[in-house]
Amino acid sequence: MVASNSPDSSRRRVVITGMGWITPLGDDIEAVWQRLLKGESGISPTELFDASTFPTTFSAQVKGFSLDKYLGADAERHRCGSRNTQFALAAAKMAWTDAGLDRFDGLDPTRAGIYLGGGEGPIDFFNFVEAAVRAWNREANGGRGDLDACKWAEVAGQKLDAVREFEQDPNMAAGHIACQFNVQGPTFNTLTACAASTQAIGEAANLIRRGDADVVISGGTHSMIHPFGVTGFNRLTALSTRNDSCITASRPFDRTRDGFVLGEGAGMLILEEYEHAVRRGARILAEVRGYGSTADAFRITDIHEDGRGGIAAMRLALEDAGLTPADIHYISAHGTGTEENDKIESLAIASVFGEHAKKVPISSVKSMFGHLIAAAGAVELITCVLAIRDGILPPTMNYSVPDPNCPLDYVPNQARKARVDAALSNSFGFGGQNDTLVVTRI
Amino acid sequence: MKSRRVVITGLGLVTPIGIGTEEVWTALLAGQSGTSRISAFDPSRFSSQVGGQIASLSVSNYIPKTYRKNARVMARDIEIAVAAAYCATKDAGLKTKCLIERGEVEGPPNIESTRFGANIGAGLICADLCELAGALSTAVDENGAFSIRKWGAEGMNNLTPLWLLKFLPNMLSCHVTIVHDAQAPSNTITCSEASSHLAIGEAFRTIARGAADICICGGAESKINPMGLMRQQLLGRLSTKYNDTPESACRPFDASRDGTVISEGGGLLILEELEHARRRGARIYAEVVGFGASTNTHSWSEPHPEGKALALAATKALQDAGLSADQVDLIGTFGSGVPAHDVSEARGLRLALGDRATEIPALATKGFTGNNGAGAGAIDVAIATLCMQHNTVPAARNVETLDPECPLNVVRNKPADVRVNVALTVAYALGGGQNAALVLKRLEA
Numbered sequence: 001m002v003a004s005n006s007p008d009s010s011r012r013r014v015v016i017t018g019m020g021w022i023t024p025l026g027d028d029i030e031a032v033w034q035r036l037l038k039g040e041s042g043i044s045p046t047e048l049f050d051a052s053t054f055p056t057t058f059s060a061q062v063k064g065f066s067l068d069k070y071l072g073a074d075a076e077r078h079r080c081g082s083r084n085t086q087f088a089l090a091a092a093k094m095a096w097t098d099a100g101l102d103r104f105d106g107l108d109p110t111r112a113g114i115y116l117g118g119g120e121g122p123i124d125f126f127n128f129v130e131a132a133v134r135a136w137n138r139e140a141n142g143g144r145g146d147l148d149a150c151k152w153a154e155v156a157g158q159k160l161d162a163v164r165e166f167e168q169d170p171n172m173a174a175g176h177i178a179c180q181f182n183v184q185g186p187t188f189n190t191l192t193a194c195a196a197s198t199q200a201i202g203e204a205a206n207l208i209r210r211g212d213a214d215v216v217i218s219g220g221t222h223s224m225i226h227p228f229g230v231t232g233f234n235r236l237t238a239l240s241t242r243n244d245s246c247i248t249a250s251r252p253f254d255r256t257r258d259g260f261v262l263g264e265g266a267g268m269l270i271l272e273e274y275e276h277a278v279r280r281g282a283r284i285l286a287e288v289r290g291y292g293s294t295a296d297a298f299r300i301t302d303i304h305e306d307g308r309g310g311i312a313a314m315r316l317a318l319e320d321a322g323l324t325p326a327d328i329h330y331i332s333a334h335g336t337g338t339e340e341n342d343k344i345e346s347l348a349i350a351s352v353f354g355e356h357a358k359k360v361p362i363s364s365v366k367s368m369f370g371h372l373i374a375a376a377g378a379v380e381l382i383t384c385v386l387a388i389r390d391g392i393l394p395p396t397m398n399y400s401v402p403d404p405n406c407p408l409d410y411v412p413n414q415a416r417k418a419r420v421d422a423a424l425s426n427s428f429g430f431g432g433q434n435d436t437l438v439v440t441r442i
Numbered sequence: 443m444k445s446r447r448v449v450i451t452g453l454g455l456v457t458p459i460g461i462g463t464e465e466v467w468t469a470l471l472a473g474q475s476g477t478s479r480i481s482a483f484d485p486s487r488f489s490s491q492v493g494g495q496i497a498s499l500s501v502s503n504y505i506p507k508t509y510r511k512n513a514r515v516m517a518r519d520i521e522i523a524v525a526a527a528y529c530a531t532k533d534a535g536l537k538t539k540c541l542i543e544r545g546e547v548e549g550p551p552n553i554e555s556t557r558f559g560a561n562i563g564a565g566l567i568c569a570d571l572c573e574l575a576g577a578l579s580t581a582v583d584e585n586g587a588f589s590i591r592k593w594g595a596e597g598m599n600n601l602t603p604l605w606l607l608k609f610l611p612n613m614l615s616c617h618v619t620i621v622h623d624a625q626a627p628s629n630t631i632t633c634s635e636a637s638s639h640l641a642i643g644e645a646f647r648t649i650a651r652g653a654a655d656i657c658i659c660g661g662a663e664s665k666i667n668p669m670g671l672m673r674q675q676l677l678g679r680l681s682t683k684y685n686d687t688p689e690s691a692c693r694p695f696d697a698s699r700d701g702t703v704i705s706e707g708g709g710l711l712i713l714e715e716l717e718h719a720r721r722r723g724a725r726i727y728a729e730v731v732g733f734g735a736s737t738n739t740h741s742w743s744e745p746h747p748e749g750k751a752l753a754l755a756a757t758k759a760l761q762d763a764g765l766s767a768d769q770v771d772l773i774g775t776f777g778s779g780v781p782a783h784d785v786s787e788a789r790g791l792r793l794a795l796g797d798r799a800t801e802i803p804a805l806a807t808k809g810f811t812g813n814n815g816a817g818a819g820a821i822d823v824a825i826a827t828l829c830m831q832h833n834t835v836p837a838a839r840n841v842e843t844l845d846p847e848c849p850l851n852v853v854r855n856k857p858a859d860v861r862v863n864v865a866l867t868v869a870y871a872l873g874g875g876q877n878a879a880l881v882l883k884r885l886e887a
């Protein structure tokens with residue numbers, strides 16, 4: 001068991017009592033977990049739009065999604081929600097049920113909250129493009145071209161739909177969830193790029209600790225598998241372009257890695273104040289014990305070369321948890337499969353863990369899920385909870401050529417049995433966002 | 443553990459009525475309008491043609507020379523945040539990396555980078571339509587129709603490699619934290635018009651729990667672009683009757699109001715742990731003593747008709763502050779000018795404050811600035827702070843006949859002398875369901 005030397009023993013404890021996800025490998029917690037342990041891949045050629053000529057033609061898509069499966073008759077009301085809002089609702093419903101909150105009538109709705117790392121909804125692409133292209137006046141501006149705002153207003157006014165536009169706002173998933181589950185307390189949506197849901201969960205834990213809520217639905221949702229999303233990441237050269245072998249394209253920590261694979265989905269957790277959970281007889285899955293958050297404050301594109309921000313986030317999370325590196329039995333890496341991230345994350349772990357760095361197993365489930373962007377941290381934290389519960393670590397798949405810049409134990413290609421009392425999960429985002437969570441066995 | 447106390451030591455304002463607290467305060471007292479016919483693009487074919495625009499904003503005035511190349515990837519929202527951060531840090535007497543490198547203050551820094559955080563509310567940043575339309579137009583087939591295959595194969599290369607980074611909401615905070623070297627927690631709240639209040643509330647808690655000693659917080663947004671205007675037009679939230687008298691278009695709580703007005707702007711505040719502020723001899727504007735947040739559950743698209751959720755946020759904030767309605771000297775309203783929303787807000791305040799809601803002097807700012815989206819709340823909080831500093835509440839613009847459905851004591855016609863010891867300020871997302879309230883209190887000597 002994890003030693004109980006929390007720095008402040010009077011503080012309210014936060015536990016996880018329910019989990020749900022929508023992932024490229026499915027929606028059922030247990031079934032997806034088994035697929036991860038077998039090293040299966042959720043990656044395939046992109047079908048959500050015609051990506052055949054894009055530099056990257058594949059992604060990790062959620063397949064065959066239908067909100068009716070999760071919400072039944074209530075699905076109708078939320079049909080207007082964007083793809084990520086619908087993912088969020090489905091995952092939240094599973095987490096809510098998993099936590100037994102559907103069978104509990106003692107919840108004070110004003111003491112329930114929401115803290116999501118929710119992405120923006122996909123743009124109404126073809127209508128948006130039609131308006132833009134038709135309103136482009138090539139001759140204007142001395143031949144450089146200009147947008148004819150009058151023409152644009154005419155076309156866009158006819159083509160764009162009020163609800164579809166409105167539902168793109170990043171706070172919409174939280175809004176829908178509040179209505180579906182009657183959550184009247186504080187609601188937040190944070191959008192700190194790839195770190196968003198880890199940050200959301202850390203802040204949600206603090207919301208409970210400080211007494212502003214007893215139960216919080218927290219996690220993330222995102223879908224950037226749309227033409228502008230892939231365009232943006234392709235222009236940044238952040239994506240793998242291994243089009244001839246997409247299943248092996250996500251290769252975190254492998255020397256031949258060439259970028260991340262864009263995924264989509266949602267992960268939701270029910271965070272609950274410990275005594276509240278005990279009083280209602282809830283099954284407790286794990287404790288959210290530590291959280292650390294920092295900014296690199298370095299460059300808009302590059303991570304600080306010493307891993308300064310990541311190091312500080314991990315140290316703060318350990319300190320918050322009252323644990324030392326030796327107490328951590330597993331690290332769920334951010335591990336995107338980009339040259340820079342994996343090198344600097346390895347360096348940062350080595351720096352924080354010192355002599356323990358080589359002993360602590362590290363894996364990146366992005367090798368199978370792809371990168372769920374704002375939702376990545378939430379689904380990865382769920383895998384940490386499952387690793388604690390089952391004593392088994394998911395592998396880092398597609399690891400074949402060791403990289404001298406990544407000299408640690410990445411649980412290559414095969415799941416591994418190991419007792420895990422405490423796990424640490426990292427998420428780093430564009431713009432220098434660094435967030436780390438520590439979860440422990442209760 | 444006793445909670446650490448948090449005070450406001452700096453204000454940064456970038457608004458259609460001025461940049462910096464002095465310009466803004468002078469404009470407020472003079473009743474100067476910040477809304478006009480939109481000039482950033484031709485609005486003739488839009489139903490609403492009015493906007494709150496910042497006349498001139500040159501971001502190079504607010505960043506070190508060495509950082510100028512990064513200005514190319516700043517959307518307007520980011521420029522506003524960066525300018526507001528400059529104003530706020532300077533106002534607070536901070537010696538940040540930016541101010542030192544610009545030669546405005548002498549180093550070394552008087553704050554510890556790893557204890558300096560950020561929480562900046564942001565909106566859904568619109569892609570630059572002009573840039574995007576030009577690039578998209580290179581990917582049309584022989585019939586002039588857009589071809590996604592042509593786009594994927596070549597068209598997209600007409601966009602700058604860093605294109606995506608212009609529009610990520612956390613880039614406001616990212617640029618600000620880089621320029622001023624703030625390495626503590628950096629968060630980005632994206633909850634529409636509630637963003638600023640939620641961000642300030644979170645920054646308040648971040649300092650209280652000890653994760654930072656100073657936070658730069660608030661929000662910024664620009665909706666002054668065709669897409670920003672179109673979205674609000676489609677939703678039917680905009681004023682359309684005052685296109686010929688744009689300075690009178692945004693009329694919060696007025697009987698003749700017909701919608702809100704899009705705008706651009708932002709506010710960033712420096713929040714600081716009390717002892718930290720005292721040690722460095724900082725000027726203290728006010729203490730942040732209460733924060734409350736809540737959510738609509740009847741709908742995610744409109745505020746509750748009875749203002750139920752807003753009332754819960756305000757009640758929680760007062761409870762958090764340990765204060766009662768009787769002790770509130772100023773209500774900072776949100777007052778968007780959307781007919782139903784203003785009624786909802788007035789009813790919510792009535793629910794939270796009882797009859798006191800009709801008596802306490804109320805501040806309404808949108809008649810000056812329009813609705814600055816994610817930046818609006820921070821502008822309101824900063825102005826409420828200035829009211830406390832000056833013991834004066836500016837008269838709301840365009841409130842001629844108060845709507846009897848909105849029985850608030852909105853200060854109008856001329857500024858009112860009010861000793862403001864406690865101010866309650868509220869905000870809500872026009873869509874999304876989030877509500878938030880903050881309570882500020884004069885720091886006792």
